[in-house]
Amino acid sequence: MLLSPTQRVLRAFAAWAVVALFVFPIYYWITVAFKVEREIFSLPPKVFQFTPSWKSFEEVFGVSLGFENGLEVIPGGGNFYMTPRLVDSIVVAFFSTILAVAIAVLAAYALSRMRIKGQHHFVFWILSTRMMPPVAVAIPMFFIYKNFGLLDTHVGIILIHALMNLPLAVLLLKSFFDDIPTEIDEAALIDGASRFLIFRKIVLPMAMGGVAATAVLCFIFSWTEFLFVLTLTQTSLKTVPVVSSTFVTSTGTAWGNMAALGTAAMLPAFVFILLVQKNLVRGLTLGSLKQ
Amino acid sequence: MASLSLKAPRVFISDRPLPWLLPLILILVVFALYPFFYNIYLSLHEFVPRKRELVFVGVENWANLFQDGRMWGSLWVTLLYTGICLAIQLVLGMVIALLIDSDDPGFGILRGLLTLTLVIPPAITGMMFLLMEDAQFGVITYFLESLGFLTEGSILGSSDTALMGVMLADIWQWTPFMVLIFVAGLRALPPDPFESAMIDGASSWQIFRRLTLPMMSKVIAIAVLIRGIDLFRTFDYVYVMTSGGPGTSTYTLSLYAWQQTFSFIKWGYGATISLFALFVILIAANIFVSLTKTRW
Numbered sequence: 001m002l003l004s005p006t007q008r009v010l011r012a013f014a015a016w017a018v019v020a021l022f023v024f025p026i027y028y029w030i031t032v033a034f035k036v037e038r039e040i041f042s043l044p045p046k047v048f049q050f051t052p053s054w055k056s057f058e059e060v061f062g063v064s065l066g067f068e069n070g071l072e073v074i075p076g077g078g079n080f081y082m083t084p085r086l087v088d089s090i091v092v093a094f095f096s097t098i099l100a101v102a103i104a105v106l107a108a109y110a111l112s113r114m115r116i117k118g119q120h121h122f123v124f125w126i127l128s129t130r131m132m133p134p135v136a137v138a139i140p141m142f143f144i145y146k147n148f149g150l151l152d153t154h155v156g157i158i159l160i161h162a163l164m165n166l167p168l169a170v171l172l173l174k175s176f177f178d179d180i181p182t183e184i185d186e187a188a189l190i191d192g193a194s195r196f197l198i199f200r201k202i203v204l205p206m207a208m209g210g211v212a213a214t215a216v217l218c219f220i221f222s223w224t225e226f227l228f229v230l231t232l233t234q235t236s237l238k239t240v241p242v243v244s245s246t247f248v249t250s251t252g253t254a255w256g257n258m259a260a261l262g263t264a265a266m267l268p269a270f271v272f273i274l275l276v277q278k279n280l281v282r283g284l285t286l287g288s289l290k291q
Numbered sequence: 292m293a294s295l296s297l298k299a300p301r302v303f304i305s306d307r308p309l310p311w312l313l314p315l316i317l318i319l320v321v322f323a324l325y326p327f328f329y330n331i332y333l334s335l336h337e338f339v340p341r342k343r344e345l346v347f348v349g350v351e352n353w354a355n356l357f358q359d360g361r362m363w364g365s366l367w368v369t370l371l372y373t374g375i376c377l378a379i380q381l382v383l384g385m386v387i388a389l390l391i392d393s394d395d396p397g398f399g400i401l402r403g404l405l406t407l408t409l410v411i412p413p414a415i416t417g418m419m420f421l422l423m424e425d426a427q428f429g430v431i432t433y434f435l436e437s438l439g440f441l442t443e444g445s446i447l448g449s450s451d452t453a454l455m456g457v458m459l460a461d462i463w464q465w466t467p468f469m470v471l472i473f474v475a476g477l478r479a480l481p482p483d484p485f486e487s488a489m490i491d492g493a494s495s496w497q498i499f500r501r502l503t504l505p506m507m508s509k510v511i512a513i514a515v516l517i518r519g520i521d522l523f524r525t526f527d528y529v530y531v532m533t534s535g536g537p538g539t540s541t542y543t544l545s546l547y548a549w550q551q552t553f554s555f556i557k558w559g560y561g562a563t564i565s566l567f568a569l570f571v572i573l574i575a576a577n578i579f580v581s582l583t584k585t586r587w
Contacts, residue, residue, distance in 0.1 A: 011393065012395060015401055018387055018390065018391075023404055025416075026407060026411070028419075040428070041428045043428065045430040104315065116312075126319070131572055131576050132569055133548075134526065134545070135526060135549050136326075136565035136568060137323070137326050139552050139562050140325075140326035140327075143558070144325070163318060163323065223412065224412035226412065230530075242414065244412075244531075245418075245530075245531055253422075258418055262418065270410065274406070285472060285517060288585075290479075
């Protein structure tokens with residue numbers, strides 16, 4: 001639609017104002033990470049003027065960042081020492097992503113290239129596992145894991161996160177494979193190449209951008225998942241979203257530490273999401289809308 | 292087009308899809324189908340603390356479910372939550388999408404900034420809003436008070452407003468989801484019908500109502516389906532922000548099922564509620580998909 005210069009300026013102004021409203025809570029949360037307790041609980045709330053401090057980060061990561069003198073930080077000590085939990089999060093997200101993508105990439109190629117009886121029903125079955133309320137999986141899984149000794153283990157969480165991401169990964173990868181003309185496969189088949197050779201040497205390399213985007217989204221969804229980790233772990237591991245709720249204690253909530261951990265957990269995800277902007281909508285709609 | 296192009300005769304291609312699909316089928320059977328049947332098994336049993344074991348109770352859990360006022364209450368809360376959030380996110384998402392769908396300088400950055408909310412763990416979003424809606428020190432509370440909207444009490448502390456307080460976190464986090472999908476949809480629209488409509492002197496509203504909306508119907512249907520399913524399963528926000536309270540004003544079906552299982556050790560009944568939630572969503576999603584003819 002054609003707009004006059006004045007209308008365009010007004011539009012830009014309105015757009016920036018709206019986006020600022022959405023960015024504000026993130027900004028505010030990051031300021032909380034840098035505030036000392038007195039400034040978190042001040043009235044009126046301090047939004048722009050405060051004295052930044054690294055104290056919360058130092059306690060959460062058990063390191064002295066050396067920005068403040070006289071602060072004694074015991075490495076590996078303290079109730080809020082969360083580096084191991086960050087490692088748990090990374091390990092779970094990394095391996096569940098690899099597992100989900102490895103399984104999905106094979107299935108997606110078959111769904112994209114081969115004639116399968118009842119394909120529509122099969123795809124809908126995959127999709128319907130995405131509709132299951134997590135609680136309807138977590139409750140039986142708790143008892144099944146208990147019987148098989150998978151409760152409170154990294155393997156258990158990696159498996160369940162891979163399952164959770166499979167519908168997304170299969171459907172998304174299928175949509176990327178569908179973009180590659182089948183004539184390429186067929187020409188190679190006539191030349192005597194096997195399906196697996198075509199997949200490995202031709203189709204997979206051509207779809208590498210899509211595979212990377214899928215992996216990034218799987219990583220993020222594992223990184224942010226809450227209910228499965230809450231239900232299926234006890235003491236030996238906890239991911240960042242779940243451990244955040246332990247900052248609420250009977251003597252009060254350690255908002256600064258929580259915000260420091262939250263900020264540290266958000267920043268890598270922000271970088272990741274900016275890397276996949278091009279394929280984001282396709283990913284969010286499980287491959288059904290292309291940008 | 293595809294049917295007209297020359298293709299290698301299918302006879303030459305001996306496709307055996309099973310080996311390709313086997314790992315997927317295996318993990319779906321073990322981690323989706325088996326838990327589903329185990330859940331049915333659980334729903335026909337109940338844990339008896341005195342005996343420390345599961346005892347077969349037949350359909351007693353199911354009979355109780357339909358007479359449980361708290362279950363119907365939490366279903367109502369879940370539907371209210373889903374309906375209101377979906378409506379607000381749809382309208383707000385469309386308005387913002389129309390606003391930021393532009394090639395003017397800076398708008399690419401704006402769309403990038405909006406994606407940031409999507410990668411924050413919902414549990415941490417819940418904590419963010421818990422602090423911002425704090426009765427004493429919350430910045431949102433302060434803002435509402437100074438505008439005179441909130442006279443006394445806190446947002447999350449009163450059963451009249453607690454659900455709205457939780458919804459605010461959801462709306463903040465997921466409206467950008469709608470915006471991004473709608474912007475992509477708007478960009479994919481063909482320009483010709485819009486040009487002729489403008490030449491014919493149609494008003495902006497007429498163009499939106501008669502052209503944009505109908506042409507976006509597939510995009511809107513997919514956004515509603517995905518978001519609707521996620522809203523119905525809501526757990527994280529209520530768990531960290533209110534734990535269902537005050538009273539039962541923010542109990543969603545997922546939270547109720549989880550608490551019955553793990554807080555009240557009613558394993559069978561919790562499984563029954565979670566199965567009920569699963570059936571509701573599968574039926575609703577199937578009806579929606581067939582009505583809107585959404586296809587993957």
